[in-house]
Amino acid sequence: MLARLVSFTTCFFIELLLSARLVYRNIRDYKKKKKESPLHSYRCETIVADFLDVSLIAPCIAGILAIALRSRYEVYAWLDVVILYNLHHLAGTNLARILQILTFRRWTVLLAYAATLLIALDIFHVAAAKKIDSAYESALLARLAIASLLSLALARNQVETHRASGRQGIGSEMVFLMNVFIITNAAAALVQLCGATILSSLSLANTSIDGAQLRRGILLACTATQLLCYLPLFLVDIRSILAWIRSKHTRDHNEEGGTRLDSLPGDARLDRISEEGELSGRGMQ
Numbered sequence: 056m057l058a059r060l061v062s063f064t065t066c067f068f069i070e071l072l073l074s075a076r077l078v079y080r081n082i083r084d085y086k087k088k089k090k091e092s093p094l095h096s097y098r099c100e101t102i103v104a105d106f107l108d109v110s111l112i113a114p115c116i117a118g119i120l121a122i123a124l125r126s127r128y129e130v131y132a133w134l135d136v137v138i139l140y141n142l143h144h145l146a147g148t149n150l151a152r153i154l155q156i157l158t159f160r161r162w163t164v165l166l167a168y169a170a171t172l173l174i175a176l177d178i179f180h181v182a183a184a185k186k187i188d189s190a191y192e193s194a195l196l197a198r199l200a201i202a203s204l205l206s207l208a209l210a211r212n213q214v215e216t217h218r219a220s221g222r223q224g225i226g227s228e229m230v231f232l233m234n235v236f237i238i239t240n241a242a243a244a245l246v247q248l249c250g251a252t253i254l255s256s257l258s259l260a261n262t263s264i265d266g267a268q269l270r271r272g273i274l275l276a277c278t279a280t281q282l283l284c285y286l287p288l289f290l291v292d293i294r295s296i297l298a299w300i301r302s303k304h305t306r307d308h309n310e311e312g313g314t315r316l317d318s319l320p321g322d323a324r325l326d327r328i329s330e331e332g333e334l335s336g337r338g339m340q
Contacts, residue, residue, distance in 0.1 A: 059271060060122050063138065066278050070141055071115040073285055074108040081105050103168040104148065104155075111144050136182040138274050139195060140175055145281040146199040146243070147171030150206045152288065153236060157213055174198070189258035189270060196251035196277060203244035206284070210236035232287050239283040246280045 081101055118137040151167035178195070181187055210233040217230055250273040257269065 059268075059275060062275055062279075063134070064119055064122050066275070066282060067115040067118040067137075067141070069282060070145070071112060071119075073282075073289070074111045074115070077288070078105050078108045081108075103165065104151070107144065107148055107168065107171065111141065114140050114144075133182075135187060135271075135274075136178065138271075138278065139178050139182075139187070139192070142274065142278050142281060143174055143178060143195065143199060144171065145278070145284070146202045146247075147174070149240070149281070149284045150202045153206045153209050156232075157209060189254045192270060192274070193251045193254035193258060196247045196254065196273075199277070199281075200244045200247035200251060203240045203247060203281075203284070207237055207240040207244060210234075210240065232290065235287040235290070236284070239280075239286055243277070243280040243284055246276050250274070250277050 081104065085101070114137045118134060118141070121134045121137065147167065148171060151164055151171065154164045154167055181191060213233045214230055214237070217233075253273060254270060
C-alpha cells in the first residue's frame, strides 16, 4: 500500500509541475506576441486551456495532502475522486492540444475542452452521490481509451499526409513529434482498454473478492501511461536540459583534463595548433 501511495504522490507532483509549466509557457508566449503585435488577441482555446491547467493544480495538491494525512484520516475516501479527475483531465486536454497543434478549427478545440469540463463535472456529481464503483470506472476508462485512440489517429493521419506530400526533408521535427504522440497514445489506449476490461469483469463477477487494491493499481498504471502523452509537449525543454548537461560535462572535462595552449612552451604550442589544423582539414575532406 505504501509503494502505491508513493507512486500516486509522484504522479500528482509531476502533474503539478507540468500544469504550472504549461500555464507559464502560454503566458510567456502571449506576452511575446503582444509585444510584437499590440493587436494580438488571446485566443479563446488558450484561455480555456489555462483555466483547465490551473484547475488541475488544486486536485494535485489535494491528492498530496490526502496521502500526507493518511495516518489521521481515511485516505481513499476522497483520493479516488482526485485520481479519476486527474486521469480524465490528462486524456481530455491531450486530445484538445493535439487538435490545437494540428491547427484544427477553433470550435473543434473548444468542443474538446468543453467535453473535458462537462465529464469532470459528472465525476464530481457521481462522487458526491457515492456511486463510484468498478462499473463506473470501467465506463470512464473506455471513454478515455477512445480519446487516446482518436489522438493516435490524428497524429497518424498527419504523418501519412506528410509522407504523401513528398517533402521528406521538410518538417522532420513535426513528424518526429507526431511519432512520439503515436507511441505514447498507443500505450495509454492499450492500458486503458485492458483496465476497462478487467474492471468490467470485476463488476460483473459475483464473488467476495475485494478488488479495491486491483482497481487502484489499474488507475495508477493508466495515470502513469497517460502522463507519457505529455512528453511531446516538453521535447524542447528536455533537449535544452540535455544540451546543458552535455555542455557542462564537456566544460568540466576540459577544465580538469584539458591543457590550455597559453600554458605550453612556444614549440609545443605550434605543434598543438598544427595538429588541430590537420584534424580539421581531414574533417572537411
